[in-house]
Amino acid sequence: xxxxxxxxxxxxxxxxxxxxxxxxxxxxxxxxxxxxxxxxxxxxxxxxxxxxxxxxxxxxxxxxxxxxxxxxxxxxxxxxxxxxxxxxxxxxxxxxxxxxxxxxxxxxxxxxxxxxxxxxxxxxxxxxxxxxxxxxxxxxxxxxxxxxxxxxxxxxxxxxxxxxxxxxxxxxxxxxxxxxxxxxxxxxxxxxxxxxxxxxxxxxxxxxx
Numbered sequence: 517x518x519x520x521x522x523x524x525x526x527x528x529x530x531x532x533x534x535x536x537x538x539x540x541x542x543x544x545x546x547x548x549x550x551x552x553x554x555x556x557x558x559x560x561x562x563x564x565x566x567x568x569x570x571x572x573x574x575x576x577x578x579x580x581x582x583x584x585x586x587x588x589x590x591x592x593x594x595x596x597x598x599x600x601x602x603x604x605x606x607x608x609x610x611x612x613x614x615x616x617x618x619x620x621x622x623x624x625x626x627x628x629x630x631x632x633x634x635x636x637x638x639x640x641x642x643x644x645x646x647x648x649x650x651x652x653x654x655x656x657x658x659x660x661x662x663x664x665x666x667x668x669x670x671x672x673x674x675x676x677x678x679x680x681x682x683x684x685x686x687x688x689x690x691x692x693x694x695x696x697x698x699x700x701x702x703x704x705x706x707x708x709x710x711x712x713x714x715x716x717x718x719x720x721x722x723x724x725x
Contacts, residue, residue, distance in 0.1 A: 588720045592625025594634070594697065596714075597707035602640075611644040622707045623656060629688065629720060630665070632658035638669075648673035654680065663688035675699070680718075691722040 600618035607613050621634040638652035654667035663686025671678040676699020684691040695718025705711040 586720075586722055588627070588629075589718070590625045590627045590630060590720065591715070591717050592623065592627075592630070593706075593713040594716050595622040595624060595705040595707050596711040597622055597633075597705065613642040615640055617650065617652075622705070623716070624706060625716070627720070628658065628660045629691075630656070630658055630693070631660075632656060634667075636667075636669070646674070652680075654682065656682070658688075661688060662686045665693050667693065671697075691720055693720050694718055 596619065598620045603616040603618075605613070605615040616637065617640050618637045619635070621636070623630055623632060623634060625631055634654050634656040636652045636654040638650055640648060640650045642648050648671075650671040650673075652667075652669040652671065654665070654669055656665040656667060658665075663684055665682040665684055665688065667680050667682030669678065669680035678697040678699075680693075680695050680697075682693045684693070695716050697717075698715040701712035701714050703712055705713045
């Protein structure tokens with residue numbers, strides 16, 4: 517990977533977003549980001565059925581109140597659904613490539629305070645050695661809760677280190693979610709058969725810390 521990308525980073529004056537070299541850089545990075553952010557094998561959450569639609573908000577408000585002084589662990593998958601086109605592609609002196617990313621993902625953990633759809637946007641940087649750092653702002657909307665998790669996440673490629681911390685809004689106000697992700701992706705996403713999924717491990721803390 518480094519041998520392919522390094523020349524493009526160093527000769528940054530010739531990289532264009534529409535050139536074959538530019539497209540190669542973008543495609544490799546987007547693939548790496550997708551694989552490093554969401555490929556985590558978790559055993560505990562293979563069957564994560566959604567909550568019954570009967571009065572979900574009432575039930576979840578009660579659950580949130582009952583968890584006021586608790587720490588609840590979770591394991592599951594983040595399923596990759598759709599990836600937006602990279603944006604704002606540029607190369608800075610020294611050969612570091614920068615561009616914007618956006619994704620839609622589906623969380624499945626078996627925990628009704630979490631399971632739902634995530635939308636994220638972020639910035640990716642690739643240095644001349646092929647190392648990638650992606651900083652994401654995620655908004656995760658659980659299906660059965662009147663609230664969201666507003667998350668800051670960082671992903672590093674190729675070491676696969678990914679951590680995130682988020683704070684709840686609405687019915688999740690005062691709660692904190694912390695998680696890590698596994699470095700390997702596995703088939704198959706529940707929302708897109710052409711994409712992968714990644715394991716996620718974490719904890720919900722209340723009160724927020």
